[in-house]
Amino acid sequence: MEAPVSGASPDAGDDEARRRLDAYTYLSAPERLEHVAIMRVFCGTLLADLAVPDLMAKLREAGGPGAGLDADTLTARLEKLVQWGNLLRSSHTVKASSISEYQRSRSRYQLSKLGERVQRDADGVLAGADAAREVSNELLALVERGLRELAERVTVPGGIDPRDGLERVSTLFVQFTEFAESVRDFYAYLGQVLARYDLDSAEYQGFKELLLDYVEAITEDVAFRAPRISAALDTLWPHLPGLLARLDAHAQGLTGLSSPGDGRPETRVQRSRGREIADWEGLRGWFVDTDGDGSQVDQLRDATLRALQSLLANAKRMLRSATGEMSRRRDLLRLARWFDEAAPQDAHDIAVAAFGLYGARHLGIPPAADEVVPAATSWWTGPVVEVPVALRERGSRAQRGRMSSAEDHSEQKRRLREAARRQAAARAAAADELRSASGRFAEMRLTSAALGLLLELLATALGNAHLRRRAGTDGEQATGFDLDAAHGEDVELGIRLTVRRTVGARCVLRSTDGDLLLDDLELHIGRTSSDTADPAGTADTAGTADGEAGVSVS
Numbered sequence: 033m034e035a036p037v038s039g040a041s042p043d044a045g046d047d048e049a050r051r052r053l054d055a056y057t058y059l060s061a062p063e064r065l066e067h068v069a070i071m072r073v074f075c076g077t078l079l080a081d082l083a084v085p086d087l088m089a090k091l092r093e094a095g096g097p098g099a100g101l102d103a104d105t106l107t108a109r110l111e112k113l114v115q116w117g118n119l120l121r122s123s124h125t126v127k128a129s130s131i132s133e134y135q136r137s138r139s140r141y142q143l144s145k146l147g148e149r150v151q152r153d154a155d156g157v158l159a160g161a162d163a164a165r166e167v168s169n170e171l172l173a174l175v176e177r178g179l180r181e182l183a184e185r186v187t188v189p190g191g192i193d194p195r196d197g198l199e200r201v202s203t204l205f206v207q208f209t210e211f212a213e214s215v216r217d218f219y220a221y222l223g224q225v226l227a228r229y230d231l232d233s234a235e236y237q238g239f240k241e242l243l244l245d246y247v248e249a250i251t252e253d254v255a256f257r258a259p260r261i262s263a264a265l266d267t268l269w270p271h272l273p274g275l276l277a278r279l280d281a282h283a284q285g286l287t288g289l290s291s292p293g294d295g296r297p298e299t300r301v302q303r304s305r306g307r308e309i310a311d312w313e314g315l316r317g318w319f320v321d322t323d324g325d326g327s328q329v330d331q332l333r334d335a336t337l338r339a340l341q342s343l344l345a346n347a348k349r350m351l352r353s354a355t356g357e358m359s360r361r362r363d364l365l366r367l368a369r370w371f372d373e374a375a376p377q378d379a380h381d382i383a384v385a386a387f388g389l390y391g392a393r394h395l396g397i398p399p400a401a402d403e404v405v406p407a408a409t410s411w412w413t414g415p416v417v418e419v420p421v422a423l424r425e426r427g428s429r430a431q432r433g434r435m436s437s438a439e440d441h442s443e444q445k446r447r448l449r450e451a452a453r454r455q456a457a458a459r460a461a462a463a464d465e466l467r468s469a470s471g472r473f474a475e476m477r478l479t480s481a482a483l484g485l486l487l488e489l490l491a492t493a494l495g496n497a498h499l500r501r502r503a504g505t506d507g508e509q510a511t512g513f514d515l516d517a518a519h520g521e522d523v524e525l526g527i528r529l530t531v532r533r534t535v536g537a538r539c540v541l542r543s544t545d546g547d548l549l550l551d552d553l554e555l556h557i558g559r560t561s562s563d564t565a566d567p568a569g570t571a572d573t574a575g576t577a578d579g580e581a582g583v584s585v586s
Contacts, residue, residue, distance in 0.1 A: 055117045055150045066109055069098035071118060071151040074143040081122035081142040084110070110141055118147030167218050169253045171211040176257050178204040179264035186271045194282030197275060205305035208315055212328075215250070219335050222247070240343060251336045258319045258329045265316050272312055279307065459485060463525040470557050474540055483543040485522075489529035490555070492520030497531075521560050530556040 058067035073090045074082065082090070084103055087110075091098040101109070113119040122140035182200050185192040192200075268275075305311050318328040367386060371379055403415055422430065462481040469476045478486070497518040521528040532554045539550040 051117060052146060055146045057116045058113060058118060059150075059154055061112075063109065065097035066101060067113065068151075068154065069094070069096050070106075070109060070113065071143075071147065072155070073098075074119065074141075075148055075151050075155075077143075081140040083140045087141075107139065110139075113147070114141065118144060118150065120144050165214055165217040165221065167214045167250050168211055169250065171207045171214075172253060172257050174207045175204060175211065176261050176264070178207065179261055179268065183264045183268040186268060186275055191271075191278065192275070194278050198279050198282065201275075201279065201306040202304060205311060205315070208318075209305060212318060215332065218250075219332075219339075222339055223335075247336055247339060251333060254329055254332055258327075261319045262316075265312075265320070269312075269316075272309065276307065276309065459525060463522070463527045466527060466557055467559070473542075473555075476542070478541065478543040480543065480545050483541065483545060483548070485525075485527075486529070486541065486555075487548075489520040489522065489527070490531065493518045493529055493531045494520075496520060523560055526559050528558050528560045530558070532556070 058064060058071070061067060069091060070087065073087060073094065074080075084106055088101065088103065088106060091101060091106075098106075110119060114121060119141045120143070122142045178200060182192070182197070182204065185196070185200075313322070316322060321327045321330065367382075370382055374382055405414055458481050462479065462485040465479060465482040466486055469478065469482075518532075519528060519530040533552055534554045535552055537552055537554050539553055539555055541548040541550070
């Protein structure tokens, strides 16, 4: 897949990747066999646009899943392929001699480049994905000779002829690409085979000869030619930039499309193998360790060693199987045949007899008390009941091990007592501050704690007020709160607040949190009746009722 254009946003790159991956959707759709048949018809022609009648005729001629499609169904399949990006609508002018012919031929489709690439890869997978691909060792010898001759011609005075160099570079990379792909496919097939643990004697004998002869020959040939190829690349590497520049000057190919000019839009061009320095770096990295992760030659040697180890493991398994120590392959195959031929109920009985897989049993663990599960709830979707470890692993409800010691909470209790002590001291200080500020509220600024305590007492006093009926100004009875006896107190702090209503009075309380204005109210602060009046409080209580020590604030 080509990389996104430099400077494009990440979201644009994601959208482009998603659009290209949509071209694979038809291979997993329910109608994938019909889609593949349609795409094969388009891939069998070059630069051809087909209408629905033409495509129907070709499908019937080829036979297969698409032969029975009618015009409407085929049109729907084609529209889906256009939506996924595999096909394009043709822009060719339709020539028709009648209206009916125009209606049949007006919708014409042609193959997109992305759709052709995807279908070509899909056909390759369907044709021989599981086959063992031979490795062409002779291609590696041709690669070595081509590199050596190219290095000799590049280093002579005057350099190599551009036409000769272009032919050699193209041939060299075609040979190397074919060899590298064949090696990769063969070892993928080899790993798939060696992962099996059910090889019989005949299969094991065949793969043993394959590994000991064929794989060993490949590894030895690669190990023999890799140093020579590496030496040729070392000789060629300093002259490589000049060689590529001369090849580009001789044959630019489609590089003119990659740069906009004369009003042409920019087009991404995938150049031929060997025309970019990155292609040569990939060739060199196959034979030489350039990044510290090991070359492909080293990986090939390691893969061969792992294959031989897997072969030895299979040999050990077969020896144990012959003596009856380990393998139960024949018994398992017989059991599988019994399962395949048995009725559903008989299959359950066979599973119980073979594996001891009885039906689900209730363990007698009640669910949580606050969970009410209806009887119709499936066990699959119902809540999970926690099973103790002893019951789950050993089937025993008995407690095992020593009893854990009681947790020591003395430090937590000490912190809680200290916090309560600090809170009580802060409230006592706030009460002292209120008593000391009596008669001077307009002149002093209270702290947040003092104002909070005063508001707490005020809320208690207003909550203790009583409703009563009194005569209004017009002689009618009115209902209101009796604030003459409204009071709030805190016995622990020894502070008492009395609230009285006085028309026209204004009480202003200033604090660090802000100012509070109370209209038509007077606040009297004193000690509770149970406290012993101090001398300072007695001087303030002169003329007050009920022994209250307070000052009217207005």
